Amino acid sequence: MSGLATYGTEAKQSSGKPQEDLVTQHAGLVKRIAYHLMNRLPPSVQVEDLIQAGMIGLLEAGANYDATQGASFETYAGIRIRGAMLDEIRRSDWTPRSVHRKAREVARVMREIENAEGRDARDVEVAEALDMTLEEYHQILADASGARIFSYDELCEFSEVVPGGVEESARNERNALLDGPLKGLEKNHFKEALADAIAGLPERERLVIALYYDEELNLREIGQVLGVSESRVCQIHSQAALRLRARLHDWLEDDDR
Numbered sequence: 001m002s003g004l005a006t007y008g009t010e011a012k013q014s015s016g017k018p019q020e021d022l023v024t025q026h027a028g029l030v031k032r033i034a035y036h037l038m039n040r041l042p043p044s045v046q047v048e049d050l051i052q053a054g055m056i057g058l059l060e061a062g063a064n065y066d067a068t069q070g071a072s073f074e075t076y077a078g079i080r081i082r083g084a085m086l087d088e089i090r091r092s093d094w095t096p097r098s099v100h101r102k103a104r105e106v107a108r109v110m111r112e113i114e115n116a117e118g119r120d121a122r123d124v125e126v127a128e129a130l131d132m133t134l135e136e137y138h139q140i141l142a143d144a145s146g147a148r149i150f151s152y153d154e155l156c157e158f159s160e161v162v163p164g165g166v167e168e169s170a171r172n173e174r175n176a177l178l179d180g181p182l183k184g185l186e187k188n189h190f191k192e193a194l195a196d197a198i199a200g201l202p203e204r205e206r207l208v209i210a211l212y213y214d215e216e217l218n219l220r221e222i223g224q225v226l227g228v229s230e231s232r233v234c235q236i237h238s239q240a241a242l243r244l245r246a247r248l249h250d251w252l253e254d255d256d257r
Contacts, residue, residue, distance in 0.1 A: 022073050023062040029074065030054040033081050037089075039218050050085045057084025103144040103242060105130065106137075111246035120202050121243070141238040142231065190251050197247045205240035208233060 034050040061077035069076075109129045113121035127137035198209055204226070211217045211225060219233045226233065 020062065022065065022077075023058055026058060026074060026077050027055075029077060030058055030081055033078065034085060036216055036218065037082075037085055045089070049088060053084045053088035054081040057081040060084070099143045102140050103245075106140060106144070107242045107246040107249070110243055111249055114246065121246075123239070138235050141235045141242070144242065145234050145238040190248075193248060193251060194244070197244050200247070201240055201243060205236055205243065208236045209240050212237060 030051055034047050034054055037050060038045065038047050057080040058077055061073070061080040064080075065073055065076055067073070106126060109126050110121045113125050113129065123134060123137060127134045130137065198206060201209065207226070208222055211222045212219075217225070219230045219237070223230045223233045228236075
């Protein structure tokens, strides 16, 4: 609650009493989203930084929320909070360049195998093509789990495109925040392509994505559902993200990090 107190004056000035009450009631949502994101970020990331950024997002949600648009405040605030945290992550990319480079290489090999074979690339095939052991390949997946997988929209909010996720009205509100109609249209097309790519993932990878981003289970809880270790869930999650990157290659711009 200290972050809320820090920005309390701003909230009063910009939003008025009803909005301030909404912010106070949903302060716990900031911590929940922050710790959920921390499950896939490297240890160097400080949860306090995410909470501070998320609190600003919550205050902005309180100031700009319009109940007539149809989305509940919690849904709307969750989008703004998560967006503020992702902006903070984008500004402070803690992942070593070598991890980005290896992740791009894995995505490239996956794409080549899938284009050639017309099916999902298997772990052993990717490892063999990269001239490494399966253990070394799985270590790359573990290292990449906290990396910025997408350069188009890092740590993209899959919950916005997974069926059954965020309400349609909230998605429309999110789109309205984009920089102009052309970029909004481009983002919508990207989301459609991402939704199709998620639907085409291998069953276990698709399930991990749905449980993590839609049901908001943590890695340990997903492991219990699947009957595997938390580290194995981390590998599956990372491989799904890299497979999506491979399949969305035309939408994404590789950088040289």
